Amino acid sequence: MRNAGEIPIQMVFDVNIKFFHRNTSEAYREDVAQVLVVSQAPNFSKYLGLPAFVGRNTRATFSYIEDKIRQRIGSWNKKLLSQAGKEVLLKSVAQAMPTFTMSVFLLPDSVCTAIERVMNRYWWRTGNERGIHWKTWDILCALKKFGDLDFKDLLAFSLAKLGKQVWRFLTKPDSLVGMMAKVYKASGVRRRIGNGEDTLIRGHPWLPDDSDPK
Incomplete structure (x- = not known):
């Protein structure tokens, strides 16, 4: 079994997919690819059977x-x-x-x-x-x-399938999915009060105030 920290380098590149904006010139794209020592993909492929990029269409x-x-x-x-x-x-x-x-x-x-x-x-x-x-x-x-x-x-x-993922965000804070939830919360996601028993008035961002959510 491979330890969690022993992730192959190529897997890291597969997960961190980068792409250029459509207005980026071809010359600039070639310069960036040369500096990063990577090749440009002709199109967006799939990763684990799923589309790597989802546009407007x-x-x-x-x-x-x-x-x-x-x-x-x-x-x-x-x-x-x-x-x-x-x-x-x-x-x-x-x-x-x-x-x-x-x-x-x-x-x-x-x-x-x-x-x-x-x-x-x-x-x-x-x-x-x-x-x-x-x-x-x-x-x-x-x-x-x-x-x-x-x-x-x-x-x-x-x-319902996506709702299940949201439920995992809320109920399993120590899992990998829960860590992603912490990132979302740190980015400004607000807390729903409910009955208020688990809400810290001075510790949780529950107010609809961007300057002072706590």
Whole structure:
């Protein structure tokens, strides 16, 4: 086992990804790369299967998830499966594919809607026919105890995954995630009072005053 402090140098460079602003001249980029003894990447690659850079066009950034799910479901169209078999495939494979990404990023509503449409079409498809959509996907996401199929609402699930990370920020201050929370708090994040039992009036930044939050 490698100790926590024995991190390979190349891993440090992988984690600390730097990029130039789009208005930076090519000559200046070459000078910086020469001083730092690094080479410029032609594009932003992925790290651990996740996009290393997320710009304003989030739909384009996360469209690869939609493409992967579309290809996977397309390979199932040739199989003759019962509705129970389709349910198992959709829940165990298609809905599980974006889970890792959702634990880090909030997927755009447009991407979630597009993925749900692909799954909805596959669910109502009968053989080579498109089939009739007797119910909307929102209804199919209702719980089984209400008579529906308990499929995931992907946008709500993405919010829940990120909410879990926030909960770890608050409940595990000594973990690695908790240390990140301390950095956020030191950067000006305000404290919610709640019942006030754990709030130090003179020690915690709880006032909406930038000059004197304590």
